[in-house]
Amino acid sequence: xxxxxxxxxxxxxxxxxxxxxxxxxxxxxxxxxxxxxxxxxxxxxxxxxxxxxxxxxxxxxxxxxxxxxxxxxxxxxxxxxxxxxxxxxxxxxxxxxxxxxxxxxxxxxxxxxxxxxxxxxxxxxxxxxxxxxxxxxxxxxxxxxxxxxxxxxxxxxxxxxxxxxxxxxxxxxxxxxxxxxxxxxxxxxxxxxxxxxxxxxxxxxxxxxxxxxxxxxxxxxxxxxxxxxxxxxxxxxxxxxxxxxxxxxxxxxxxxxxxxxxxxxxxxxxxxxxxxxxxxxxxxxxxxxxxxxxxxxxxxxxxx
Amino acid sequence: xxxxxxxxxxxxxxxxxxxxxxxxxxxxxxxxxxxxxxxxxxxxxxxxxxxxxxxxxxxxxxxxxxxxxxxxxxxxxxxxxxxxxxxxxxxxxxxxxxxxxxxxxxxxxxxxxxxxxxxxxxxxxxxxxxxxxxxxxxxxxxxxxxxxxxxxxxxxxxxxxxxxxxxxxxxxxxxxxxxxxxxxxxxxxxxxxxxxxxxxxxxxxxxxxxxxxxxxxxxxxxxxxxxxxxxxxxxxxxxxxxxxxxxxxxxxxxxxxxxxxxxxxxxxxxxxxxxxxxxxxxxxxxxxxxxxxxxxxxxxxxxxxxxxxxxxxxxxxxxxxxxxxxxxxxxxxxxxxxxxxxxxxxxxxxxxxxxxxxxxxxxxxxxxxxxxxxxxxxxxxxxxxxxxxxxxxxxxxxxxxxxxxxxxxxxxxxxxxxxxxxxxxxxxxxxxxxxxxxxxxxxxxxxxxxxxxxxxxxxxxxxxxxxxxxxxxxxxxxxxxxxxxxxxxxxxxxxxxxxxxxx
Numbered sequence: 001x002x003x004x005x006x007x008x009x010x011x012x013x014x015x016x017x018x019x020x021x022x023x024x025x026x027x028x029x030x031x032x033x034x035x036x037x038x039x040x041x042x043x044x045x046x047x048x049x050x051x052x053x054x055x056x057x058x059x060x061x062x063x064x065x066x067x068x069x070x071x072x073x074x075x076x077x078x079x080x081x082x083x084x085x086x087x088x089x090x091x092x093x094x095x096x097x098x099x100x101x102x103x104x105x106x107x108x109x110x111x112x113x114x115x116x117x118x119x120x121x122x123x124x125x126x127x128x129x130x131x132x133x134x135x136x137x138x139x140x141x142x143x144x145x146x147x148x149x150x151x152x153x154x155x156x157x158x159x160x161x162x163x164x165x166x167x168x169x170x171x172x173x174x175x176x177x178x179x180x181x182x183x184x185x186x187x188x189x190x191x192x193x194x195x196x197x198x199x200x201x202x203x204x205x206x207x208x209x210x211x212x213x214x215x216x217x218x219x220x221x222x223x224x225x226x227x228x229x230x231x232x233x234x235x236x237x238x239x240x241x242x243x244x245x246x247x248x249x250x251x252x253x254x255x256x257x258x259x260x261x262x263x264x265x266x267x268x269x270x271x272x273x274x275x276x277x278x279x280x281x282x283x284x285x286x287x288x289x290x291x292x293x294x295x296x297x298x299x300x301x302x303x304x
Numbered sequence: 305x306x307x308x309x310x311x312x313x314x315x316x317x318x319x320x321x322x323x324x325x326x327x328x329x330x331x332x333x334x335x336x337x338x339x340x341x342x343x344x345x346x347x348x349x350x351x352x353x354x355x356x357x358x359x360x361x362x363x364x365x366x367x368x369x370x371x372x373x374x375x376x377x378x379x380x381x382x383x384x385x386x387x388x389x390x391x392x393x394x395x396x397x398x399x400x401x402x403x404x405x406x407x408x409x410x411x412x413x414x415x416x417x418x419x420x421x422x423x424x425x426x427x428x429x430x431x432x433x434x435x436x437x438x439x440x441x442x443x444x445x446x447x448x449x450x451x452x453x454x455x456x457x458x459x460x461x462x463x464x465x466x467x468x469x470x471x472x473x474x475x476x477x478x479x480x481x482x483x484x485x486x487x488x489x490x491x492x493x494x495x496x497x498x499x500x501x502x503x504x505x506x507x508x509x510x511x512x513x514x515x516x517x518x519x520x521x522x523x524x525x526x527x528x529x530x531x532x533x534x535x536x537x538x539x540x541x542x543x544x545x546x547x548x549x550x551x552x553x554x555x556x557x558x559x560x561x562x563x564x565x566x567x568x569x570x571x572x573x574x575x576x577x578x579x580x581x582x583x584x585x586x587x588x589x590x591x592x593x594x595x596x597x598x599x600x601x602x603x604x605x606x607x608x609x610x611x612x613x614x615x616x617x618x619x620x621x622x623x624x625x626x627x628x629x630x631x632x633x634x635x636x637x638x639x640x641x642x643x644x645x646x647x648x649x650x651x652x653x654x655x656x657x658x659x660x661x662x663x664x665x666x667x668x669x670x671x672x673x674x675x676x677x678x679x680x681x682x683x684x685x686x687x688x689x690x691x692x693x694x695x696x697x698x699x700x701x702x703x704x705x706x707x708x709x710x711x712x713x714x715x716x717x718x719x720x721x722x723x724x725x726x727x728x729x730x731x732x733x734x735x736x737x738x739x740x741x742x743x744x745x746x747x748x749x750x751x752x753x754x755x756x757x758x759x760x761x762x763x764x765x766x767x768x769x770x771x772x773x774x775x776x777x778x779x780x781x782x783x784x785x786x787x788x789x790x791x792x793x794x795x796x797x798x799x800x801x802x803x804x805x806x807x
Contacts, residue, residue, distance in 0.1 A: 016599060016601040016602070017604070018753075018773050020604075020773070021605075021608065021773065021774065024607070025603075025607050033656035034337055034338070035338055037338050038337050038338035039338075224603045255335070256337075259335065260647045264334050267335055
């Protein structure tokens, strides 16, 4: 069925996933108890893994500039809190972000390929990716063409990712599967494997524009695909759940999921990111609470 | 161990591309879960537990210590019921049956049982902590399985108490009288609930004996009965050893015996009641086949294997102790199993993150060790993950054997510990033959993505419970029990009611 020789590997990677089992396992890991010093460490680690994101039509230089400040120095008076991993913006705001973040170590990620729908010709998408890289994006977050994938045109998905990867050059490629539209875990696993075979550096759950976005079970399915792909090929691929991760508890559950599925090696911003906007302040609020023993009002934390 | 900050400044955060990584990475940061022990402050335990007979605490001559298998420290003392005590308990139960319980309307019986369930629910945390301290099982399991399921059984059978004629329409039936119940140490509270709830719903009175190593939660249950105002003598609770059990079994006024435990003791009981009119239900040992077909969802099957054999340290009669893997996927399954074993957390049962707790007793540890040694001696390949076990207490690493044949001792005898035998098969037919080639028949598991295969296999496997694409799932509405030497009679569901009635 798969004409592409690279996709012959697919069946040997066992695509079947049992939904009930995945949900049970994800819930079990989410039940881990992370308290005291390990909670503080988790909060810092989570901050360092955030792709601080704004993806709205009304985004402006002012908004992005402010967000970049927050990305560099998340909490006033707390230098022990690391900066976030990256900011994630639309192509038109790459330059603003780039100059605001210069020398900070915070990367600039841009969405591309007719984000969020991906419904435009492949040629245009490749062109767009070349453009965003040229504008200075360190990382590119692409979307796969879900329509083609759902039609069973896996070869198209493979070639699409492959072409975009090539257009990325030195920039790093995160492939958004939009799991909320793929719907089944079998589809998610298959799309994960195809993306990795085609050269993804990261696989990512969602655009944040479709519900459900990131969930623990869907992330578990993708992490297991990453593990199997690593065992099969030796290649290390990163993971990025995005959308809907709002609380510290959520974030810690994701860290537990990574730790217990892929191991400590993956617990680094190089290999694990969380795409979020409101998560950061909840992490900071919990951090302050761990320090002082009391919760502070949300008004003590700047929005950007 | 806690998270160590990266020593170098996080300046270089570049994502190296998909190829090899790890070269030049700074010292690896390790993030660990801090110890998270469940508090034991709220539990109330006495130093010494007398027998619970006729609604009162009754002293006896001998007492024995019950210890925490994770620390070897004594928790309390429990009474060792003698033949005289057993007689007293049976007479109390008989009196309560004749004078009170058989005259109590079914609706009233239901009220008592509902009340028991609700009080248990209020004390759920205390029950869970004591169950874990006395038996060594992870607090995670006693909180999410033992206690909720136990009270679910009371709720379920409370509902049936006044609806028995709808359960068995057009049939004449009556309660039995005094029933004797003997339960094991692996799920003390849960097994008590399985037995007491249907017995009471059907209008019987009870003499129940806990296992030697785990008497405490049953005595806590006695306190619940007192609080619920259950009439004196309706449930009498004893602790003791084999002689206590024998006295219950042989007492002429006990009309029915419900036993859960080893096949060996089950056979002894059957011998001693042979020729009497006593009714029997036996829930005995097992050596369940957990069958993984090549089209199975493998990662979820791995969880099923883990849950099947390492749940409650493998002290589970329906544990999936024989793993049958289709040969085409054997390598990948063994590889994934090894990987998964590494993330199992063995240690303090009261820690909320512990996956595998302590072995229930020194005796059981000895038995497991002996059987595992026999496996090694017979040439099977043993795998155990690296993990540090606590210095005190009874512990056994989660283990599995490969290169196992049906004829090996470890593949035939019930180990009742965290030890799995991995066997292989080539075709579904062979899997069925091998799964059934045992004297036991309590449970089995089948993993395949194909529904038609599930139905074919389930019909062919001689086991009381067959799970598909899951394992160790229990529900009060679902009957549980065995084929062959795994016993007879069913507990749970309508079938479980039937065992406590005369038709």
